[in-house]
Amino acid sequence: MGVHVEVEFAKSYGAFSASLLTQLGPGVTQALIDPIVTDAFQKMGLMDESMAIQIDRILFEKTGARSERFERLISEFQRAPDAMLQQLWQGEDSHVQRVLLRNHADAASWPSFKLCEGLLKEISERCEGAPLQLIKALGRQLLWAPQDSSGGPTNNPKLDVANAPLLTGFLVQACDANRWLQSRDHLAALRQIKAFDPTWFELGLRTGAILAMKASHQQTEPPRV
Known part of the structure; x- marks a missing residue:
């Protein structure tokens, strides 16, 4: 349901990034990995709005990316x-x-x-x-x-x-x-x-x-x- 998964998403982001870096080998940088992980997490967010909000926050913390939904969240926060x-x-x-x-x-x-x-x-x-x-x-x-x-x-x-x-x-x-x-x-x-x-x-x-x-x-x- 997406109501208590934020910590797990944060852990998953780091684990997924580390796994890709290991599997793809030398010469692959975090800058190349981030778009792949971001795309995967955004697709997960399509399943559930509350899940998407949590994912957007994690992606912002990890990469600085700000989706339209995250921009609306910031506007409401103010x-x-x-x-x-x-x-x-x-x-x-x-x-x-x-x-x-x-x-x-x-x-x-x-x-x-x-x-x-x-x-x-x-x-x-x-x-x-x-x-x-x-x-x-x-x-x-x-x-x-x-x-x-x-x-x-x-x-x-x-x-x-x-x-x-x-x-x-x-x-x-x-x-x-x-x-x-x-x-x-x-x-x-x-x-x-x-x-x-x-x-x-x-x-x-x-x-x-x-x-x-x-x-x-x-x-x-x-x-x-």
């Missing part, structure tokens, strides 16, 4: 978190309305596994520092949570489809997500959510990852003097 979430959730022209809710207005049932509560709990327990502080600071802005007539939260069957991709992207990017992903059929549940609307799933996953990246970047950024 936006403030609250602005990203406002476009995602708020108003009739929001992404959740245009991409998800209107396209499935006639759906009889939505995949629902109560993943959101578990994901929030896992983030609070496994993540720390700036990523966790960002989650707390965003508060209700973070998720799509329609309210009832009294202003309280509703038990909405669409919550997992709407919110789980973003929370998963954040968890995977911000901390070690393997324990949660490999337990209690969570991966199977995420696959069902993705199958319900792949476009929305990738959008939510990417948004969550960008939020975590922004928090980590702010944490490591040197103080201004």
Whole structure:
């Protein structure tokens, strides 16, 4: 599914490059090898959008190559978190309305596994520092949570489809997500959510990852003097 493979891609890139250098023998330089490895990784990325995003980042780190998709990622990264979430959730022209809710207005049932509560709990327990502080600071802005007539939260069957991709992207990017992903059929549940609307799933996953990246970047950024 592409949600926890970034480290393996980085290892694979180095191993593939080293193997080619060994097999092709003396006189072959890294500059000749890089285009071959880059082409192979880009073709792997055609299978899955979230996988492609991770591959684009690895290729940029290894070769400096910037695809159109990576350029879009950089553009989104430069936006403030609250602005990203406002476009995602708020108003009739929001992404959740245009991409998800209107396209499935006639759906009889939505995949629902109560993943959101578990994901929030896992983030609070496994993540720390700036990523966790960002989650707390965003508060209700973070998720799509329609309210009832009294202003309280509703038990909405669409919550997992709407919110789980973003929370998963954040968890995977911000901390070690393997324990949660490999337990209690969570991966199977995420696959069902993705199958319900792949476009929305990738959008939510990417948004969550960008939020975590922004928090980590702010944490490591040197103080201004």
